[in-house]
Amino acid sequence: MARNAVILAGGQCKWGVREAHLVDLFQEAAKACLDDVPTLKPKDIDGLIVATSYAGRCSFQVNTAPVVAERCGLKPTSICTRCDTLCAGGSTGIILAMGLVMSGAADIVMVAGGEKLYTPQKWEIFYSELASVDHDWDGVHGMGLPPPFFSLTAQEHMMHYGSKKEDLAAVSVANYNYAATNPFAQMQKTLTIEEAMSAPIVVPPLTLYDCCPITDGAAACIITTDEIARQYSDRPLVYLRGTAQVCLNSVSANFPGVHLADWKHTRIAAEKAYKRAKVSASDIKVAQTHDCFTISEVIEVEELGFCKKGEGGDFCSSKQIEIGGKVPVNTDGGLLAVGHPFGATGIRQGTEIMKQLQGRARHQVKDADIGLTHNLSGANAEHTILVYGRDPVK
Amino acid sequence: MAVLGIPILEDLYPSTMDMWPLEAKEFNRVWPFYENLKQGRLTTTKCKDCGFVAYPPRVICPECYSENLEYIDLPKTGKVIIFTEEVKGVPLGFQSPLIHAVIDLGVDPARRLLTKIINCPAGSLNRGDEVQLAIFDVPALPIDKGKLGTIMSERVFFAFEPVKK
Numbered sequence: 392m393a394r395n396a397v398i399l400a401g402g403q404c405k406w407g408v409r410e411a412h413l414v415d416l417f418q419e420a421a422k423a424c425l426d427d428v429p430t431l432k433p434k435d436i437d438g439l440i441v442a443t444s445y446a447g448r449c450s451f452q453v454n455t456a457p458v459v460a461e462r463c464g465l466k467p468t469s470i471c472t473r474c475d476t477l478c479a480g481g482s483t484g485i486i487l488a489m490g491l492v493m494s495g496a497a498d499i500v501m502v503a504g505g506e507k508l509y510t511p512q513k514w515e516i517f518y519s520e521l522a523s524v525d526h527d528w529d530g531v532h533g534m535g536l537p538p539p540f541f542s543l544t545a546q547e548h549m550m551h552y553g554s555k556k557e558d559l560a561a562v563s564v565a566n567y568n569y570a571a572t573n574p575f576a577q578m579q580k581t582l583t584i585e586e587a588m589s590a591p592i593v594v595p596p597l598t599l600y601d602c603c604p605i606t607d608g609a610a611a612c613i614i615t616t617d618e619i620a621r622q623y624s625d626r627p628l629v630y631l632r633g634t635a636q637v638c639l640n641s642v643s644a645n646f647p648g649v650h651l652a653d654w655k656h657t658r659i660a661a662e663k664a665y666k667r668a669k670v671s672a673s674d675i676k677v678a679q680t681h682d683c684f685t686i687s688e689v690i691e692v693e694e695l696g697f698c699k700k701g702e703g704g705d706f707c708s709s710k711q712i713e714i715g716g717k718v719p720v721n722t723d724g725g726l727l728a729v730g731h732p733f734g735a736t737g738i739r740q741g742t743e744i745m746k747q748l749q750g751r752a753r754h755q756v757k758d759a760d761i762g763l764t765h766n767l768s769g770a771n772a773e774h775t776i777l778v779y780g781r782d783p784v785k
Numbered sequence: 786m787a788v789l790g791i792p793i794l795e796d797l798y799p800s801t802m803d804m805w806p807l808e809a810k811e812f813n814r815v816w817p818f819y820e821n822l823k824q825g826r827l828t829t830t831k832c833k834d835c836g837f838v839a840y841p842p843r844v845i846c847p848e849c850y851s852e853n854l855e856y857i858d859l860p861k862t863g864k865v866i867i868f869t870e871e872v873k874g875v876p877l878g879f880q881s882p883l884i885h886a887v888i889d890l891g892v893d894p895a896r897r898l899l900t901k902i903i904n905c906p907a908g909s910l911n912r913g914d915e916v917q918l919a920i921f922d923v924p925a926l927p928i929d930k931g932k933l934g935t936i937m938s939e940r941v942f943f944a945f946e947p948v949k950k
Contacts, residue, residue, distance in 0.1 A: 448801075511790075517876045518804070527806040528841045531942065532901040533879045542869040543887060550867075594869050643899040644840055650897075651867075651887070 395783040396489040396631045399499075399613040399620045400428040401742025406608030406730040407577040413443070413450040413507035413609075414462045420503055420609035420735070421463040430623045431499075431613065433463065438470040438500035440488055442480030442734035445506050448519045459503055469497035477523060478681065479636070479766035479775040480504050481610065481737025486777065488614035489631045498619055504734030505609025516605060524770040528642045537683065538602055540643070540651075540770055542594040545686040548652035549596070554689060554704030556596055560587035561708035562685035563600035563727055569754055570724025577606050577730035601685040606730030610738035612745075617783065629745045632761075632780045633668025635660040638773040646771070652686075657694035657767070660774040664763075665696075668778035669785075672696025675778075676759040677747045678718050679740035681766045682725040688712070691765055692720065695776075714754055722747065722754045733768075737775070740764040744779045798927045804878045805923045809938040812926075815842045817856050822941050827861055827918050829894075830854040840894040859895050861918040862948065863888040865910065866897065872907050882907035888916055888945060904946040916945040 402423025404416055411419075425431055441456045452458060456473045460466070470491055476483045484502035491497040508516050521535035534540055548554050567582035582600060590599035617628050637660040639647040647655040665671055672695060680691040689703035697718045698706040706712065712720040723729055723743045726736060744762035746752040760781045767774050788794035800807060808819035818841075821828040831838045832846035833853040840859075845852055868886035875883045884902040889895075902910060903919055921944070925937040 514877045518802075518878065520876075521804055521878075529899060531804065531806060532885065532899065532944070533876060533883055534885065534899060536876055539869045539871065539883075539885045543867050543885070546867050546869075593874075594871055642841055644894065644897060646897060 394493050394495060395617045396492050396614055397617050397620045397628045398485070398631065398741055398745045398779065399615050399624060400424050400431060401610070401612035401738065401745055402427045403575050403610035403735065403739050403742065404608060405575050406606050406732060408509050409507070409607035411507070411607065413446060413452065413505060414458060416505045416507060416607060416609035417459045417503055418462050420505060420611040421501065424501065424611035424613060428613070428624050433465055436465050436499050436501050436613070437468050438488065438491060438497035439465050439467045440470065440484040440500060440502045441473040442475070442484040442502065442504035442737070443473065443506055444475045444477045444480055444733045445508060445519065448522060449510055449516060450507055463503070465501065470500065476768050476773060476775070478683065478731070478733050478768040479737055479773060480734035481739070482741070482764060482766050482775045482777055483636065483737070485612065485614060485631070485737060485741055486634045486636065486775070489634065492614055492616050499613060499615045501611055501613055502738055503609065503611040504732070504736070504738045506732035506734055507607050508605050508732065509607055524643070525641045528644070529770055534643070534770060538594040538597055541684040541686055542597050544651040544690070544771070545596050545684070547650045548686060548690060551650060551652055552701035552704070556588065557584070558689055558704030558708045559596070559601050559685035560584050562682065562688045562712070563587045565707070565713050566682060566721050566725040566727040567600065569722050570728030572753060573724050573729060576724045576728050577604055578724070578728040597684060600727070603683050603726040603731045606732045608730055608732035608735050610735040610742065612738050612742055626749045627781055629748045630780050630783045631777060632670065632784050633664045633666070633778045634776065635663035635667065636773065636775045637663070641769065641772050643770045651771070652690055654690055654694045654771070654774070657691065657774045660776045661695050664776040664778050667784070668780065670761055670778060670780070674761045675718055675763050677722060677744065677756040677762045678720045679725070679743055679764045680720055682721055682727050683731060683767070685727065687767065688720060688725070692718070695763070695765065714756060719754070719756045722752060722756065737764060737766055741777065741779070748779060748781055805940060805942060807926060808940050809926050809928060811928055814844045818842045819941065821856060822920055822943055825920060827859045827943060828856040829859055831857045838894060860890045860892060863890040863898070863916055863945065865912055865914045865916060867912060868902065868910055870907055870910070884910060886910070886916070886945070901944040902946065903944045910947065915948040917948050919944050919946040
């Protein structure tokens with residue numbers, strides 16, 4: 392009989408500038424995850440997938456999976472490994488865990504992601520970010536820190552589609568306001584359009600609230616089968632219905648769109664994930680998209696099919712991304728306000744969608760039955776989409 | 786000179802902190818790209834079997850997996866499609882203003898090449914401006930040759946600069 396994969400539990404530690412070691416953050420996240428379903432114990436977990444990208448550079452630790460397993464009191468017997476797809480690491484871990492539990496190669500897998508990015512001297516993480524993109528061909532030009540790349544993206548979106556700075560501000564206001572009551576968020580404050588419009592310049596047209604912060608943090612979730620999940624929890628089951636991960640280039644010169652605001656790879660990923668999940672864009676009731684920059688969310692709502700291409704700015708500024716709008720997006724605050732410890736982000740997103748589909752989110756979308764998470768990673772070089780639902784794919 | 790907090794690294798070279806490519810033949814099979822740069826040429830690889838031109842250069846053709854490749858010249862001038870300028874908060878290793886541009890060299894696969902623009906005062910660049918290849922020295926790579934000691938392998942890199950009007 393076919394095995395269906397579900398997300399059973401999820402949690403994160405407090406994100407921000409943390410006075411803690413990377414392995415401390417993983418322990419806090421593992422505890423938050425199991426606290427979500429207290430009947431589940433560490434000994435029940437037979438698989439661990441760790442998602443971290445900067446452990447090697449910032450914590451002098453490679454082969455992180457055994458380290459995390461030991462510190463978290465896990466003794467996996469089916470899989471114990473690490474994945475690194477930078478900003479999409481957590482989502483990649485969930486996809487891999489899904490495949491493992493569906494195939495029967497594992498039964499209960501913890502996917503744990505985290506980064507400790509604030510180093511004792513601040514220059515180091517900024518310098519190390521040259522490794523986030525294709526080092527020898529983009530990083531070497533100083534393209535590691537992402538604001539310049541997304542400034543170019545924003546300029547091309549404004550040039551070709553007429554989006555405005557006010558549209559970007561509307562995204563930061565929505566996401567900050569979602570995070571204002573989220574105790575785990577790095578930025579717990581409300582924001583007004585006026586504050587967003589008058590914020591200090593980072594790289595024009597991007598200003599302070601257009602950019603996600605650098606974040607220390609970790610998150611963990613549990614992927615298992617529906618039958619096993621029923622033994623631990625009476626909550627509605629949240630199924631992994633369909634996924635896709637698309638990579639068409641690494642070096643920015645080979646960007647697949649006709650310009651930087653044309654995200655062909657996102658469209659391909661969405662088409663594939665929707666097909667596998669047997670849904671269409673209009674079925675998505677709530678979404679967690681990769682708002683590393685406000686312009687990213689504007690383009691993502693277009694490429695994911697929530698509105699027409701070029702109308703993302705209007706979609707966001709007309710409050711369609713807010714509760715009561717067409718598709719509420721980043722309802723926990725997103726990368727912009729919760730923060731972005733790369734490997735942890737996809738797990739935070741999946742956990743929020745799980746809570747939405749179980750009716751227990753902080754900003755609940757009414758009758759949410761299908762939800763989606765999306766990540767981009769690198770210099771916009773890879774797109775990862777997961778579709779979750781209250782029912783399995785039939 | 787001692788490294789702050791890590792005295793054992795005095796006079797040692799950590800390649801994991803080197804922002805420039807390991808260009809030397811000993812560490813890189815696309816070393817001809819960098820040797821050609823030293824001669825003032827911007828080059829990449831073309832497949833002699835299927836004709837595919839790849840950027841950046843490769844050791845196999847990504848289309849047909851042939852190893853039968855040759856280096857060909859790319860144009861040395863292009864046009865700025867779009868650019869950004871960072872004046873404050875430029876990261877370690879880069880000078881202000883740090884200007885990034887997507888430029889069109891007029892041939893595939895360099896229709897939208899991302900590059901740094903140098904020798905250009907802040908506020909002076911415009912979309913559509915002509916830019917030309919600019920090659921500069923970067924610190925030599927110290928390679929441990931055992932009994933022969935450490936040799937210093939010269940390195941260059943490239944950016945583009947405005948064509949003087």
